[in-house]
Structures are given as structure tokens and as C-alpha cells.
Amino acid sequence: MARRTKTPTIAQVLRENLRAIVGAYRAATRASLSAVSKRFYGNANFLQLFFAREHSVSLDKYDAFVDAIRAEWPSGAEWPYLRAALIAPPDPKREG
Numbered sequence: 001m002a003r004r005t006k007t008p009t010i011a012q013v014l015r016e017n018l019r020a021i022v023g024a025y026r027a028a029t030r031a032s033l034s035a036v037s038k039r040f041y042g043n044a045n046f047l048q049l050f051f052a053r054e055h056s057v058s059l060d061k062y063d064a065f066v067d068a069i070r071a072e073w074p075s076g077a078e079w080p081y082l083r084a085a086l087i088a089p090p091d092p093k094r095e096g
Contacts, residue, residue, distance in 0.1 A: 007088035008083075010085040013083050014085060015051065015053070016083060018050070018051075018065070020080040020081070020082060021066065021069060022069070024078065024079065024080045025077070027077075028074040028076075033048060034047075034048070036069075040065050040068045040069050040072075041065055
């Protein structure tokens with residue numbers, strides 16, 4: 001049987017996706033991380049702390065952030081490739 005690789009957590013995938021979105025936005029606008037954080041979250045330090053895993057956010061706040069940045073996406077800027085958040089089934093070897 002093939003060895004199963006560890007599935008990233010939903011939090012890890014969402015954090016990586018937001019990093020990609022913010023990175024693409026910053027590349028298109030030349031905005032600083034703190035400026036993007038302030039504009040779309042209202043706190044200049046939020047993204048730095050979030051990406052450092054020192055801060056978390058509710059799913060509703062995450063969705064609102066992504067919706068806000070999507071609404072102001074720069075014309076001609078490419079939306080980044082994002083990962084799907086998958087939930088792995090239980091390990092069949094695990095006793096129950």
C-alpha cells in the first residue's frame with residue numbers, strides 16, 4: 001500500500017492562498033504589505049502576524065478579506081493559482 005503523505009491543514013492551505021493573493025496584488029500595485037493589510041483588513045500589522053502564524057482569523061473575516069481584495073483587483077493582473085482545501089479521510093490503519 002502506498003504511504004500516505006500528510007495532508008496540509010485547512011488553515012495552512014488558506015494561509016498559503018492568502019499569501020499568494022496578497023503577493024499578486026502587491027506585485028500589480030507595488031503596495032507594501034502593511035498598506036494592503038490596512039486597506040483590506042483595517043489593521044496594518046494583521047497580514048504580517050497572520051503569515052507568521054502569530055494571529056488567526058475567523059472564516060467569515062477571511063472571506064470578507066478575499067471578497068474586498070477581489071472587488072478591487074487591478075485590471076490586467078492575473079489571479080494566482082490557489083490550492084483546494086481538502087479534508088483527508090481517516091487513516092485505515094488507525095484502531096478505533
